[in-house]
Amino acid sequence: MSKPVPETVxxxxxxxxxxxxxxxxxxVGRDKPLRLDCGVTLAGVTIAYQTYGAxxxxxxNAILVAHALTGDQFPVRDGGDGKPGWWEVMVGPGRPLxxxxxxxxxxxxxxxCMGSTGPKEVNPGTGRPWGLDFPVITIADMVRAQAMxxxxxxxxxxxxxxxxxxxxxxxxxxxxxxxxxxxxxxxIATAARHSAQNIAxxxxxxxxxxxxxxxxxxxxxxxxxxxxxxxxxxxxAGHITYLSEAxxxxxxxRKLQDxxxxxxxxxxxxxxxSYLRHQGSTFVDRFDANSYLYITRAMDYFDIAAEYGGxxxxxxxxxxxxxCVISFTSDWLFPTPESRELVHxxxxxxxxxxxxxxxxxxxxxxxxxxxxxFHETLTGFLNGAxxxxxxxxx
Amino acid sequence: xxxxxxxGRSDTIRVDLLVISDLIESGARVLxxxxxxGALLHYxxxxxxxxxxxxxxxxxxxxxxxxxxxxxxxxxxxxxxxxYPDKAFDYVVLSQTLQATHSPRExxxxxxxxGRHAIVSFPNFAYWRIRxxxxxxxxxxxxxALAAPWYETPNIHFCTIRDFVILCRDMGLRIExxxxxxxxxxxxRFRSTGLWANFLGEQGLFVLRGP
Numbered sequence: 001m002s003k004p005v006p007e008t009v010x011x012x013x014x015x016x017x018x019x020x021x022x023x024x025x026x027x028v029g030r031d032k033p034l035r036l037d038c039g040v041t042l043a044g045v046t047i048a049y050q051t052y053g054a055x056x057x058x059x060x061n062a063i064l065v066a067h068a069l070t071g072d073q074f075p076v077r078d079g080g081d082g083k084p085g086w087w088e089v090m091v092g093p094g095r096p097l098x099x100x101x102x103x104x105x106x107x108x109x110x111x112x113c114m115g116s117t118g119p120k121e122v123n124p125g126t127g128r129p130w131g132l133d134f135p136v137i138t139i140a141d142m143v144r145a146q147a148m149x150x151x152x153x154x155x156x157x158x159x160x161x162x163x164x165x166x167x168x169x170x171x172x173x174x175x176x177x178x179x180x181x182x183x184x185x186x187x188i189a190t191a192a193r194h195s196a197q198n199i200a201x202x203x204x205x206x207x208x209x210x211x212x213x214x215x216x217x218x219x220x221x222x223x224x225x226x227x228x229x230x231x232x233x234x235x236x237a238g239h240i241t242y243l244s245e246a247x248x249x250x251x252x253x254r255k256l257q258d259x260x261x262x263x264x265x266x267x268x269x270x271x272x273x274s275y276l277r278h279q280g281s282t283f284v285d286r287f288d289a290n291s292y293l294y295i296t297r298a299m300d301y302f303d304i305a306a307e308y309g310g311x312x313x314x315x316x317x318x319x320x321x322x323x324c325v326i327s328f329t330s331d332w333l334f335p336t337p338e339s340r341e342l343v344h345x346x347x348x349x350x351x352x353x354x355x356x357x358x359x360x361x362x363x364x365x366x367x368x369x370x371x372x373x374f375h376e377t378l379t380g381f382l383n384g385a386x387x388x389x390x391x392x393x394x
Numbered sequence: 395x396x397x398x399x400x401x402g403r404s405d406t407i408r409v410d411l412l413v414i415s416d417l418i419e420s421g422a423r424v425l426x427x428x429x430x431x432g433a434l435l436h437y438x439x440x441x442x443x444x445x446x447x448x449x450x451x452x453x454x455x456x457x458x459x460x461x462x463x464x465x466x467x468x469x470x471x472x473x474x475x476x477x478y479p480d481k482a483f484d485y486v487v488l489s490q491t492l493q494a495t496h497s498p499r500e501x502x503x504x505x506x507x508x509g510r511h512a513i514v515s516f517p518n519f520a521y522w523r524i525r526x527x528x529x530x531x532x533x534x535x536x537x538x539a540l541a542a543p544w545y546e547t548p549n550i551h552f553c554t555i556r557d558f559v560i561l562c563r564d565m566g567l568r569i570e571x572x573x574x575x576x577x578x579x580x581x582x583r584f585r586s587t588g589l590w591a592n593f594l595g596e597q598g599l600f601v602l603r604g605p
Contacts, residue, residue, distance in 0.1 A: 324460065325467075343467050347474070350482035352445070354460045355467035357453055377460045384463020 021052035023073055025115055028148035034110075035144075040135035045122075047149050049073050049107040050114025052091060053099035055155070061391055062155045063097055064164030065106040066170035069238075069295055070287060072114040089370045096379045101386070101394065109170075110145040110295070111137045111295055113288035114310075120221065120288040130290075132218035137294060139166070139302045141344065142171045147181070157181050159389055160382065163336065164188035164367035166295070169302045172342075175321045176304055178387030184322040184385040186378065189331050189367045191338035192312055192345070193303035198333060201241050202296040205234030209289050212271065218290055231289045232280030239279045244330040248272060250343065312341065313348035323353040324381040326367075333364040348365045354381055404437055408435045409579035410515055410597055414487060417571070417601060418442060422484040425508065428491030431458035439464065447483075449474060472496045475504035483509045490597075492516045493549040499561065501599070506567060506604035515599040518574065520554035520592045530560050539596060555598040556587040566605035573599045 025048040028034070033043040050073045055062060065075050065087065075087035097104055108116040112135070119134040126133070151160070161174045161182055168190025175185045194202075209215055212230025216223050231311035252272040256262070258325045259269065267273040308314035323346055336357050346353040358374045360366045366374070387393050407415075411434045418424060420442045426435050429448030432455075438444040448466035450456045459466035462566035467474075471488070486509030488501070493516050497499045497564050505512035517539055518524075534544040542548070553561070555574060562569055573583050574595025581599070584591035591598070 220558070303538045322465065343469075344474070344477045347467065347469075347477040348479060350479055352447065353467055354456075354464050355469075356457050356460050357468060358457075373457060377457055380461035380463050384465075388465065 005212070022078070023048055023115070025049070026149060026152050028152060029156075030261075034141070034148065036135050036141045037138040038136050038308070042117070042135070045110065045117045045145060045148075046115065046121070047107060047110065047117070047145055048112075048285065049105060049149055050075075051106075051153075052076060052104040053102055055153070057104040059103065059155050060157070060159060060389065061091065062103045062105060062150075062153075062158050064150070064158050064161040064174070065091065065097065065104055066108060066146075066161060066167035066174075067109065068163070068165040068167050069299065070235075070283065070292075071167070072112070073108040074114075075104070076107050086368060088380075089368075090375070096375050096382060097162070098394070101391070105150070105155075107146050107149055109142040109295065111142070111291060113291040116145075118288070119218075119290035119294055125311070129221040131221060132290065134290070134294065136297055136301075137311065138176060138298050139169045139173050142298065143177055144168055145176060146170070146174075157183060159391065160184040160186060160385065162186040162188070165190055165364065166299050167336075169194075169299065169304075172304050173302075175319065175323070176315045179319055179321055182321050183389050184324070184382070186324045186326065186381070187339075187342070188326045189328055189334045189339075189364055191334050192305060192315075192342050194300050195338070198241075199300045201237060201333075202300055204237050206293050206296060208233040208237065209293060212289075215289060218293075220289070226284070227289045228281075228284045231284045231287065231292060232277075234292060235283040235287075236276040236280045239276060241333045242363060242365045244332065244361055246330060246361035247363050247365075250361070251275075308333045312345035315349055316346055316349045319346070319349055319351050321351070322385050323351060325353060325355045326377070327355075327360050328364070328366040328371075328374075329357060330361045331364040331366065407433050409600065410489065410575055413573075413575065413581055413599060414489060414513055414515065415442065417535065418444065418485050420444070423482070423484060424485045424487060425478070425483045426487045426489070427475070427505075428488065428494070429459060429464075430455050430464060432462055433466045434460055434487065434489065435459065435464045437464070471501050475501065475508060478508045479503075480507055481510055485509055485511050485513055487513045489513070489515045490517065493551050493553065495551065498551050498553070499565065502561070502565065502567070502602070505603055507554060510603070512598070512602040514558075514602060515575075515597050516553065516558065517549075518555045518592065518595045518598050519551065519552040520556065521596045522593050523577070523596075525593075535598075555592040555595055558598055558600065559587045562600070567604040568605070569600055570603055571599075571601040575599060 029045045033041045035041050071086050074085045075091045077085035093100045108114040111118045113120045119130045123130040161171050163171050168187035171185050171187040174182050209230040212227035214225040215227035255271045257271045257274040304315050305312040325339050327336040343355040356377045395542050424444045424446045426448045429450050435446040435448050449469040456466050456468045486505045492498050524535040573581050574591040575597040577596045
């Protein structure tokens with residue numbers, strides 16, 4: 001209990017206007033506080049979420065979409081700004097997550113910066129933004145908060161929980177923490193534990209943020225600065241890991257940006273440089289630097305076998321969840337062997353598991369893109385599971 | 395988006411798969427090793443309400459299975475069976491796959507460990523047409539069922555019905571049922587090492603139990 005939080009009912013509701021981002025928001029953990037892995041207890045936590053489609057009469061058609069590191073609660077964006085959501089190809093009428101059949105819920109993670117309680121929001125104990133006083137959160141904490149939102153929505157059991165990358169970690173955490181609340185689980189492009197290489201990349205990103213003087217030891221919201229340069233570099237480094245050499249070569253090669261010859265300087269001569277700079281600068285407009293630190297940390301800490309003496313199958317003993325594990329051939333951030341390790345562990349428990357590796361050169365990002373084989377496989381799995389779950393066939 | 399389409403009529407499958415499905419009772423837990431495009435699992439799921447799983451080595455086969463809503467993982471019979479716990483399934487099926495494994499003996503041992511019963515079918519290399527081809531032409535036989543030339547075939551461990559019976563005996567496996575399938579799809583039972591079965595049977599089909 002390093003950072004005790006007052007056990008009073010805290011109204012985070014007005015610290016940020018949900019209307020600004022659209023969607024819904026709920027305060028959870030008032031009666032029963034949210035107990036975090038780090039030992040801190042949060043009473044009254046605002047969680048922002050969005051829903052699509054309609055919950056059926058027996059509440060059996062709910063799908064929870066878990067977003068990735070820099071995602072949000074809007075896989076489909078119905079705001080007026082014309083910006084598409086991050087999973088428009090997957091969610092909607094006639095899409096694999098068919099909103100005419102399923103009730104799709106997507107929740108901004110605890111620690112996020114799109115309306116859920118996180119380092120950017122006001123600490124009710126001080127009246128100032130949390131900054132680095134915000135407790136370190138884990139994937140399990142995010143899932144605990146999500147479970148509270150589902151309680152609020154009256155959903156006892158999810159038909160399916162699905163997500164890629166960090167979303168996939170949440171999927172696994174759901175299956176392990178709340179097996180009775182999950183009928184089917186689809187962890188995509190993910191792993192049962194964050195690898196040393198991935199922790200290393202995250203540390204690179206965090207150090208870039210922290211090296212920016214504008215970060216101000218995490219207190220930039222109180223000092224009116226913003227570590228834009230640091231966060232942009234973190235995003236650029238991250239973005240490289242989401243792609244593949246083949247995708248970069250196909251997209252950019254060594255093509256020059258708006259020029260016919262090398263400049264013999266440090267401008268963005270190459271298209272790939274210009275692209276990365278653009279990725280960095282647009283990212284800082286929508287993301288909070290401290291949130292980036294907290295959420296990357298949560299991923300680094302993720303190791304679903306840790307509680308089970310490092311023995312992965314023990315996490316899934318007696319599991320009745322139907323799993324569909326999906327990986328992509330060119331994903332070097334969460335390569336197929338990590339999915340395969342998960343599948344071996346599930347087989348060791350004779351779990352109901354499907355495992356598909358999709359051939360693509362688009363790298364880790366493939367899970368966000370229009371990959372017909374991926375979508376067809378997923379649709380087939382969901383149809384089979386829906387049939388078994390009494391939701392009928394389309 | 396692609397809609398869920400059951401593959402054809404559920405009652406039209408290969409005759410050997412039909413024979414295998416007749417051995418499996420409704421509601422059983424079944425693991426089909428080398429499940430290919432999932433024909434047997436699909437049939438069992440729709441006609442016998444089994445809790446079916448599959449392992450398939452080709453990714454294209456796996457994807458085709460999962461697209462149908464079947465629970466199938468990409469894996470190799472030679473290496474991936476050791477993951478599964480003892481007696482996790484009522485039936486473990488190895489259909490037309492034994493001859494393509496690197497270590498048939500170890501694979502058989504895993505089958506009877508994982509399943510209460512193992513159902514194994516394989517092409518009988520002592521089938522009379524094969525004997526005749528080898529005798530008459532002096533070349534490696536190629537039949538409808540074994541169409542690839544010797545340098546391209548995935549089948550590296552051919553055996554005969556008689557060989558298989560002797561191996562089971564050596565391993566101390568209990569043979570619960572021994573039968574053969576003719577080219578015309580007729581089945582017959584036999585005893586011992588099956589002198590005639592070994593001649594007439596294009597395929598051998600066995601139900602085994604661990605020692």
